[in-house]
Amino acid sequence: MGGNLGLAVGWTMLALLAAGSAQAALQGRDLDPGKPGFEAYYDTELDLTWIADFGFIRSSGLDADGRVSLSGAQSWIATLNASSLYGYSDWRLPSVAPVNGSSFQLAATNNGSTDVGVAATGLGWGKASEMGHLYYVTLGNKGMCTPTAAGNDACVAQPGWEQKNTGPFANLGTFVYWSGTTLPGDAGKAFYFYAYYGNQNYAPVGETYSAVAVRSGDVLAVPEPRTASLMLAGLVALMLALRGRNR
Numbered sequence: 740m741g742g743n744l745g746l747a748v749g750w751t752m753l754a755l756l757a758a759g760s761a762q763a764a765l766q767g768r769d770l771d772p773g774k775p776g777f778e779a780y781y782d783t784e785l786d787l788t789w790i791a792d793f794g795f796i797r798s799s800g801l802d803a804d805g806r807v808s809l810s811g812a813q814s815w816i817a818t819l820n821a822s823s824l825y826g827y828s829d830w831r832l833p834s835v836a837p838v839n840g841s842s843f844q845l846a847a848t849n850n851g852s853t854d855v856g857v858a859a860t861g862l863g864w865g866k867a868s869e870m871g872h873l874y875y876v877t878l879g880n881k882g883m884c885t886p887t888a889a890g891n892d893a894c895v896a897q898p899g900w901e902q903k904n905t906g907p908f909a910n911l912g913t914f915v916y917w918s919g920t921t922l923p924g925d926a927g928k929a930f931y932f933y934a935y936y937g938n939q940n941y942a943p944v945g946e947t948y949s950a951v952a953v954r955s956g957d958v959l960a961v962p963e964p965r966t967a968s969l970m971l972a973g974l975v976a977l978m979l980a981l982r983g984r985n986r
């Protein structure tokens with residue numbers, strides 16, 4: 740009796756584990772069952788949805804080489820929202836918030852303790868920069884420099900920094916990606932994330948960089964058949980075990 744219940748709970752746990760096994764914090768979302776694969780990934784840690792194709796600005800036909808100025812990136816986002824992409828009209832560029840929670844610090848460091856630099860390691864950066872969190876925390880990539888305690892020491896390359904895990908994303912290249920966050924008091928400059936060095940910095944908004952769309956929160960998805968059947972198996976086993984116990 741107790742064994743059956745334990746087994747059933749175990750099955751349900753397995754099903755739940757399988758549901759999130761592709762990447763620790765990323766869950767696939769099938770927003771277009773007519774096309775193979777997932778169109779988006781839900782980031783459980785950031786409570787954020789990423790479009791699965793980082794080259795979507797190209798494949799959606801809005802820009803031939805996928806490199807745009809910040810206003811070009813924002814026009815693209817506006818186009819996605821006007822057409823209610825996958826039923827949502829609140830897509831946006833990834834954002835950056837100050838690591839210290841109050842104001843941006845623009846001196847470069849190699850340990851992620853300020854808002855400019857490489858090798859982010861701290862919790863602050865992870866929460867503050869959505870692209871940085873994806874690159875470092877979720878995908879486990881390394882920055883070019885070995886993080887040092889002082890943070891502003893000369894850059895010493897860390898082994899393996901050039902190997903990039905792109906996770907389940909398509910066309911996630913070692914490009915520069917715009918954030919939608921401009922410098923306070925200077926709307927002519929905005930933060931970007933460079934996926935080659937793993938560094939965050941800012942640049943004039945007229946520069947042409949890559950752009951990716953995200954939205955806050957999860958998106959409704961048709962459940963993956965395999966996951967759904969596993970969860971169903973677990974629930975049925977649980978019900979059978981409970982029925983057996985009540986008899």
Ligand SMILES: [Ca+2]
Pocket residue numbers: 769770771772773774775776777778
């Ligand atoms: Ca699909």
Ligand SMILES: [Ca+2]
Pocket residue numbers: 802803804805806807947
């Ligand atoms: Ca272009």
